[in-house]
Amino acid sequence: MTAPSFFPRPHRRRLAPRIGTAALLILAAALAAAGRYPHQTASPIAIRYLEAAEALRTSGLRTELAYKLLARLTAAGPRLTGSSGAAAAVELTRAMMSELGFETWLEPIMVQHWVRGAESAAVVRPAGAGLSSLRITALGNSVPTPDAGLSAPVVEIRSFDDLQARGAALKGKIVFFNVPMDPRPMDTFQGYGTAVPYRSRGASEAAREGAIAVLVRSVTLRTDDSPHAGMVAYDPALPRIPAAAVSTRDADSLSALLAQGTPVEVKLILGCRELGPTPSANVVGQIRGVEKPDEIVLVGGHLDSWDLGTGAHDDGAGCVQAIEALRLIRDLDPKPRRTVRAVMFMNEEFGASGGRDYAADLRRAGERHIAALESDRGAFLPVGFGLGGTAEQFARIRRWAELLLAPSGILWVRPGGGGADVGPLAASGTVLMAFVPDSQKYFDVHHSGLDVLTSVHPRELELGAIVMAIMAYVTAQEGI
Amino acid sequence: MTAPSFFPRPHRRRLAPRIGTAALLILAAALAAAGRYPHQTASPIAIRYLEAAEALRTSGLRTELAYKLLARLTAAGPRLTGSSGAAAAVELTRAMMSELGFETWLEPIMVQHWVRGAESAAVVRPAGAGLSSLRITALGNSVPTPDAGLSAPVVEIRSFDDLQARGAALKGKIVFFNVPMDPRPMDTFQGYGTAVPYRSRGASEAAREGAIAVLVRSVTLRTDDSPHAGMVAYDPALPRIPAAAVSTRDADSLSALLAQGTPVEVKLILGCRELGPTPSANVVGQIRGVEKPDEIVLVGGHLDSWDLGTGAHDDGAGCVQAIEALRLIRDLDPKPRRTVRAVMFMNEEFGASGGRDYAADLRRAGERHIAALESDRGAFLPVGFGLGGTAEQFARIRRWAELLLAPSGILWVRPGGGGADVGPLAASGTVLMAFVPDSQKYFDVHHSGLDVLTSVHPRELELGAIVMAIMAYVTAQEGI
Numbered sequence A, B: 001m002t003a004p005s006f007f008p009r010p011h012r013r014r015l016a017p018r019i020g021t022a023a024l025l026i027l028a029a030a031l032a033a034a035g036r037y038p039h040q041t042a043s044p045i046a047i048r049y050l051e052a053a054e055a056l057r058t059s060g061l062r063t064e065l066a067y068k069l070l071a072r073l074t075a076a077g078p079r080l081t082g083s084s085g086a087a088a089a090v091e092l093t094r095a096m097m098s099e100l101g102f103e104t105w106l107e108p109i110m111v112q113h114w115v116r117g118a119e120s121a122a123v124v125r126p127a128g129a130g131l132s133s134l135r136i137t138a139l140g141n142s143v144p145t146p147d148a149g150l151s152a153p154v155v156e157i158r159s160f161d162d163l164q165a166r167g168a169a170l171k172g173k174i175v176f177f178n179v180p181m182d183p184r185p186m187d188t189f190q191g192y193g194t195a196v197p198y199r200s201r202g203a204s205e206a207a208r209e210g211a212i213a214v215l216v217r218s219v220t221l222r223t224d225d226s227p228h229a230g231m232v233a234y235d236p237a238l239p240r241i242p243a244a245a246v247s248t249r250d251a252d253s254l255s256a257l258l259a260q261g262t263p264v265e266v267k268l269i270l271g272c273r274e275l276g277p278t279p280s281a282n283v284v285g286q287i288r289g290v291e292k293p294d295e296i297v298l299v300g301g302h303l304d305s306w307d308l309g310t311g312a313h314d315d316g317a318g319c320v321q322a323i324e325a326l327r328l329i330r331d332l333d334p335k336p337r338r339t340v341r342a343v344m345f346m347n348e349e350f351g352a353s354g355g356r357d358y359a360a361d362l363r364r365a366g367e368r369h370i371a372a373l374e375s376d377r378g379a380f381l382p383v384g385f386g387l388g389g390t391a392e393q394f395a396r397i398r399r400w401a402e403l404l405l406a407p408s409g410i411l412w413v414r415p416g417g418g419g420a421d422v423g424p425l426a427a428s429g430t431v432l433m434a435f436v437p438d439s440q441k442y443f444d445v446h447h448s449g450l451d452v453l454t455s456v457h458p459r460e461l462e463l464g465a466i467v468m469a470i471m472a473y474v475t476a477q478e479g480i
Helices: A009-015 A021-034 A044-063 A065-075 A084-099 A160-170 A188-200 A202-208 A248-259 A312-332 A353-360 A362-366 A391-408 A423-428 A458-478 B009-015 B021-033 B044-063 B065-075 B084-099 B160-170 B188-200 B202-208 B248-259 B312-332 B353-360 B362-366 B391-408 B423-428 B458-478
Strands: A103-111 A119-125 A136-138 A150-157 A174-177 A213-217 A243-246 A265-270 A278-287 A292-302 A338-345 A368-374 A382-387 A412-415 A431-437 B103-111 B119-125 B136-138 B150-157 B174-177 B213-217 B243-246 B265-270 B278-287 B292-302 B338-345 B368-374 B382-387 B412-415 B431-437
Touching: A044 A065, A044 A312, A044 A391, A044 A458, A065 A084, A065 A312, A065 A458, A084 A103, A084 A278, A084 A312, A084 A338, A103 A353, A119 A136, A119 A243, A150 A160, A150 A213, A150 A248, A160 A202, A174 A202, A174 A248, A188 A202, A188 A213, A202 A213, A213 A248, A213 A265, A243 A248, A278 A312, A278 A353, A292 A312, A292 A458, A312 A338, A312 A458, A338 A353, A338 A458, A353 A362, A353 A423, A368 A423, A368 A458, A382 A391, A382 A458, A391 A412, A391 A458, A423 A431, A431 A458, B044 B065, B044 B312, B044 B391, B044 B458, B065 B084, B065 B312, B065 B458, B084 B103, B084 B278, B084 B312, B084 B338, B103 B353, B119 B136, B119 B243, B150 B160, B150 B213, B150 B248, B160 B202, B174 B202, B174 B248, B188 B202, B188 B213, B202 B213, B213 B248, B213 B265, B243 B248, B278 B312, B278 B353, B292 B312, B292 B458, B312 B338, B312 B458, B338 B353, B338 B458, B353 B362, B353 B423, B368 B423, B368 B458, B382 B391, B382 B458, B391 B412, B391 B458, B423 B431, B431 B458
Parallel strands: A150 A174, A174 A213, A213 A243, A292 A338, A292 A368, A368 A431, A382 A412, B150 B174, B174 B213, B213 B243, B292 B338, B292 B368, B368 B431, B382 B412
Antiparallel strands: A103 A278, A119 A265, A136 A243, A150 A265, A278 A338, A382 A431, B103 B278, B119 B265, B136 B243, B150 B265, B278 B338, B382 B431
């Protein structure tokens, strides 16, 4: 069908060859009068940069460069912390930024290097149960089973209360945490938040009761065959037992089998190993500011990924969006007042050491990071923007940000910025920011073999880069 | 990664077993005080229905029934107007609604029945050009070529001005309209709007200059191998010449070949035929209102689709969202004050006669449609809501709609409701409404073989149904 457009004039105007400043002033006044942007009534910054924001968006949607960069990055394979894939991605993203003419360097760090080995799980009792090959994957950081595997009766657990109630009955058993994500919250991170403790803490909680291994239902809202990885965190005071995620479909099948009441025994083999500290690096690229080069606006994501897919959303997207944000800014204005820097942080998934090491690096001594913007929630449609800083900084930035970001799909700016990688910068007064895309589909692919390029849409990915470019550019010009 | 939630309390509250009315009142006051919903400061309706809106959303996201209905509908194949597939879909959607306990009936109408035949296109000169099988598809309503096809030199045209400038040089030629969608507008319907006249009017404009057929670049932002169909409208004063869409990738290849400067001749075969008027029907289901049964709130989409995919987005989505909206309302309140009706309109794609016939049907004599809400922009993430009516009605409805829809992702309510199917009801004073999902991906699949179930996401589809249910239910209870 063909329908009328519901978007107001700023969008329609995009087809015009050039937008007059007078028209924009009238538009801003009209929008303010209509009450659509209640916080914008007196923001000269917003009016000053309407045209720049429009140019950044137009340039991005026309070229879709972020997607081309992501295709190149994901074609090089997964980037598990410490792996050769991660090392290759360090060189590759540095090369991408050098090719674009940015100043680049590496900041060496040491990282953990855990590797997945052979892994399998099978129902061995009752015979003929049809679950001879459960789709599982070791959780990151898991200890291995003995080489020959381990076999034990399985007990299904629905909550930590449930676990404690079983107590001694779990001794020598494999605990099967079968706690689905809650589908009801619109923000799927809420459903994730309630389910994920079973993945991260379940092994130690089960070990406390004498269990010898755990299987954890994958944390996704979809019923499918892909196990979703993630970290297991061991309590140092308790035995470390092997931990694996099982696909939601197989979790349902296993649960149905257990519901029949006959004892179910599973044989689990996990060949994963920790190889010890390995050299790696954070990757940095920048456009030096001409007026205040030591004041820095950082945009970034993390370069490491899980090994099951190619980390297209998590967080290849954040990396290429950061690079593309710099490219968009450079094409608009090759001489920003302050330095705009893209950082690909290493090792977010195995403890976020890259972000900590970046903040603590001696190179930071002569620098002042005024703002740090993280993209690590997937490459989906932009919906919001999180903003830290003092109440005053928040209010000041929101006044221009809401109006400038709205035409790119951002319709709210709320308190709460940053993320695991830029978080450590907050201690030195950096205003943290976070790009927030829609979350409906994120956990479909998150930490699984489904997190590949085909799950990313070029325009959605690019809109994130555009939003980041607008925020970074205006901040670089106007300060905090 | 795991990140904090940026969503305000109404979302977080969803995890609580039940929300107290007092808490909602406090919340609404807080939101109003914060200026987040400037139009809501004095809407008792919004406060009265916060809990109902929450219940509708929770029920929808938990069950995802819309997707199950769409899986059933698309499994039955494409639904081109007049086809046996369309006839089967009439019975199927009526059965779905009967199974859900709604009152159902069919409203017979007559429709056009155009059928696609064998179709092919090949570059026959220069020999060895490598384009021996262009990916094309006849535009709907196109006349056929002679059985043996037609061959002629191809002339590439970039605009209607360009067409007129060539004038007599086009006599006997195949005109190749190669006008890409403009990728720059955030609202892709704008890029569609500027490209689609070449598809709808190009054949007659070319015939005016003596051309014997047209090839039209598919109207999509992606470079791929899927031709996208759509209607061709013939000027009755001009010769009717065959018209076909060509995939964007092949359009690029053909353009590159023409750019080499040697004459290019294409052989085109289109075996499509018009079979004449065929009986069909609009499908109606309803929950009768207990206080004012003759006052009707209509929700609907169109049941016919193009024949290349299975019309999952266009507009199977609108149909199942309408059915699911009634189901959600029924589960919340089986006795709404006014009648809530779902209509699956037939024949939107070949002239929107279903909508006109529905409005003109004698059954309408004793009825008063107070509002009619159309979903026909795909099943993507809800972003906005279009609203018609008088200025007073618009203002009154927006005051409650903005607050009630925001937690389901709708962050703007703007003037402009309806669509091709509910439009004819406006003449009798019906307030038209339109559900507006995000448009970034719609034209990727629109009218092509890519418009199939796998391109629809269960949560995004369901959120549309939820938004429709909230609007329809509150309107049924409170009137306009």
